[in-house]
Amino acid sequence: DTEVTQTPKHLVMGMTNKKSLKCEQHMGHRAMYWYKQKAKKPPELMFVYSYEKLSINESVPSRFSPECPNSSLLNLHLHALQPEDSALYLCASSQLPGLAGKETQYFGPGTRLLVL
Amino acid sequence: GESVGLHLPTLSVQEGDNSIINCAYSNSASDYFIWYKQESGKGPQFIIDIRSNMDKRQGQRVTVLLNKTVKHLSLQIAATQPGDSAVYFCAENSSGGSNYKLTFGKGTLLTVNP
Numbered sequence: 001d002t003e004v005t006q007t008p009k010h011l012v013m014g015m016t017n018k019k020s021l022k023c024e025q026h027m028g029h030r031a032m033y034w035y036k037q038k039a040k041k042p043p044e045l046m047f048v049y050s051y052e053k054l055s056i057n058e059s060v061p062s063r064f065s066p067e068c069p070n071s072s073l074l075n076l077h078l079h080a081l082q083p084e085d086s087a088l089y090l091c092a093s094s095q096l097p098g099l100a101g102k103e104t105q106y107f108g109p110g111t112r113l114l115v116l
Numbered sequence: 117g118e119s120v121g122l123h124l125p126t127l128s129v130q131e132g133d134n135s136i137i138n139c140a141y142s143n144s145a146s147d148y149f150i151w152y153k154q155e156s157g158k159g160p161q162f163i164i165d166i167r168s169n170m171d172k173r174q175g176q177r178v179t180v181l182l183n184k185t186v187k188h189l190s191l192q193i194a195a196t197q198p199g200d201s202a203v204y205f206c207a208e209n210s211s212g213g214s215n216y217k218l219t220f221g222k223g224t225l226l227t228v229n230p
Binding site for chain 2: 004006031033040041042043045048050055056088090094097101102103104105106107108109110112
């Protein structure tokens with residue numbers, strides 16, 4: 001099973017709203033990722049969690065706040081977003097890179113976010 | 117800076133034909149490569165990967181070829197079907213950088229005509 005699930009599938013929010021995106025995987029992966037994808041563009045890395053600790057923040061604005069409550073769950077809290085933040089937000093997970101080398105990242109279906 | 121790019125942004129083929137999607141990379145330290153398929157409205161789906169100690173890897177109807185000499189990667193899809201219509205991204209990771217960071221190519225839109 002290589003399934004990563006994300007909720008909600010679609011989200012519309014105003015610039016003053018607070019909302020959260022959720023991601024879950026049951027593959028035993030200890031690395032989880034948030035990506036942002038604009039239309040007709042490749043995914044852009046936002047955050048990486050390794051062993052439930054934030055290991056990479058790609059200079060993402062503080063209006064995006066990630067959280068990893070446990071090894072299966074990853075949240076992205078949204079507050080005071082701008083219309084240009086409208087995009088597809090993708091969650092991914094992978095085994096931890098180790099002696100065997102790099103590991104494949106498996107993506108969820110994404111949350112389509114529209115900020116009005 | 118280092119980048120991964122694609123030769124062709126769009127590719128249109130007839131059903132049953134073989135498709136070849138190309139990807140050029142510039143980082144000589146790249147040592148892990150992945151092909152993803154992304155259908156409209158969905159997340160990227162893993163197709164196949166290859167490490168730099170190999171030059172060819174086969175899956176079900178797909179073959180990835182890696183030419184390290186010219187820094188070129190290709191995805192071959194045999195007997196292309198309408199369900200193969202999607203955007204295909206190559207992605208790479210390089211030694212010496214973060215093991216977590218993938219660099220994606222721009223993507224190729226594959227259209228399969230029935």
